[in-house]
Amino acid sequence: MSDQSPPHNPADKPERESVAGLTFRPARDEDTEALVTLWEACGLTRAWNDPRNDIAFARGGASSDVLVGTIEGQVVASVMVGHDGHRGAAYYVAVAPAHQGTGLGRAVMEAAEDWLKARGVWKLNLMVRETNLAAKGFYEGLGFTRSEVVVMQKALA
Numbered sequence: 001m002s003d004q005s006p007p008h009n010p011a012d013k014p015e016r017e018s019v020a021g022l023t024f025r026p027a028r029d030e031d032t033e034a035l036v037t038l039w040e041a042c043g044l045t046r047a048w049n050d051p052r053n054d055i056a057f058a059r060g061g062a063s064s065d066v067l068v069g070t071i072e073g074q075v076v077a078s079v080m081v082g083h084d085g086h087r088g089a090a091y092y093v094a095v096a097p098a099h100q101g102t103g104l105g106r107a108v109m110e111a112a113e114d115w116l117k118a119r120g121v122w123k124l125n126l127m128v129r130e131t132n133l134a135a136k137g138f139y140e141g142l143g144f145t146r147s148e149v150v151v152m153q154k155a156l157a
């Protein structure tokens with residue numbers, strides 16, 4: 001899916017501080033290598049997950065996409081968004097290390113929430129590794145609360 005969604009520009013929201021020059025749009029084919037580089041730099045890739053496959057799968061779905069944040073044409077942030085008909089989800093939340101701590105992470109989550117709200121989704125669930133204390137602090141600062149649930153999984157392929 002994707003290139004049909006309008007670009008999301010936090011600068012359109014005068015009530016919120018925006019980051020100069022930051023624009024969000026759906027990922028394109030040519031963004032794949034920049035996304036993988038970004039995710040590697042942010043420590044988000046895992047040996048058992050092929051990030052290129054993850055990108056292709058999310059971009060190909062009717063209810064999912066990958067959003068990239070760019071400044072002067074360079075990919076500096078990302079989020080994979082989607083919903084399963086009930087809850088929204090965000091994965092691969094990433095800000096390039098050189099830009100972290102300058103408000104891009106907040107803008108990333110705003111872009112994800114706007115994408116989901118535009119599709120009628122009313123709740124966003126996140127999975128954060130127990131060891132990722134910085135990300136937990138970041139999400140708590142944005143109003144996320146801890147759910148008393150255990151995430152279970154089963155490989156299907």
Ligand SMILES: CC(C)(COP(=O)(O)OP(=O)(O)OC[C@H]1O[C@@H](n2cnc3c(N)ncnc32)[C@H](O)[C@@H]1OP(=O)(O)O)[C@@H](O)C(=O)NCCC(=O)NCCS
Pocket residue numbers: 042043044092093094095096099100101102103104105106107127128129132133134135136137138141142
């Ligand atoms: C987590 C991440 C996306 C945050 O992005 P960022 O650009 O550094 O965050 P921002 O500058 O937009 O910060 C937004 C708010 O969160 C707060 N925040 C950021 N990190 C925090 C932390 N470790 N603890 C508490 N608050 C934190 C900031 O102070 C800021 O608050 P403010 O707007 O009230 O000043 C970024 O650090 C990153 O890419 N990390 C590596 C990848 C990762 O772990 N992703 C999450 C996977 S679940």
